[in-house]
Amino acid sequence: MSQRSPATPSTAPLAQRAGDPMSGCPVHQLRGRLRQASLRPTRQRVALGWLLFGKGDRHVTAETLYEEAVSMKVPVSLATVYNTLHQFTEAGLLKEIAVDGSRTYFDTNVTPHHHFLIEETNALFDIPDGAVTVADLPAAPEGTEIARVDVIVRLRKAPARGRAG
Ligand SMILES: [Zn+2]
Numbered sequence: 001m002s003q004r005s006p007a008t009p010s011t012a013p014l015a016q017r018a019g020d021p022m023s024g025c026p027v028h029q030l031r032g033r034l035r036q037a038s039l040r041p042t043r044q045r046v047a048l049g050w051l052l053f054g055k056g057d058r059h060v061t062a063e064t065l066y067e068e069a070v071s072m073k074v075p076v077s078l079a080t081v082y083n084t085l086h087q088f089t090e091a092g093l094l095k096e097i098a099v100d101g102s103r104t105y106f107d108t109n110v111t112p113h114h115h116f117l118i119e120e121t122n123a124l125f126d127i128p129d130g131a132v133t134v135a136d137l138p139a140a141p142e143g144t145e146i147a148r149v150d151v152i153v154r155l156r157k158a159p160a161r162g163r164a165g
Helices: 026-036 043-053 062-071 078-090
Strands: 095-100 103-107 115-118 123-126 152-155
Touching: 026 043, 043 062, 043 078, 062 078, 062 103, 078 095, 078 103
Parallel strands: 115 152
Antiparallel strands: 095 103, 115 123
């Protein structure tokens, strides 16, 4: 095959070559993380990973990520987005948060933390560190241990206060 590996489209200047080469390049880091997780860094995985991990901590659903990919002209199907999100989750790159039976979010912040959910819009966002204390957990049944505790604090619009009078 005479085909050269496709150049990654990038508007960013090349990472400085001094010291650890490319250490500051997110695409390079992403490829490394995928390889470490035994996931071949295919073009689609890298493109979706770029959308996921290029903007700081995020909470996405397969549908919102798919819409984003389409708007960025990334040629993927919704099924591929689903599969990729689950592969990334199994590889420890994402954390899955099931809010309702039908709605699953994928969190790029895989450290332990809790969430607010605005019920009306289904917007999910992080509760600041240390703001939730979970006390009096039941003892784990014999032969099991508690893996993690996910708290979702559901928010709705407060009734207007102090207007009547
Ligand atoms: Zn989160």
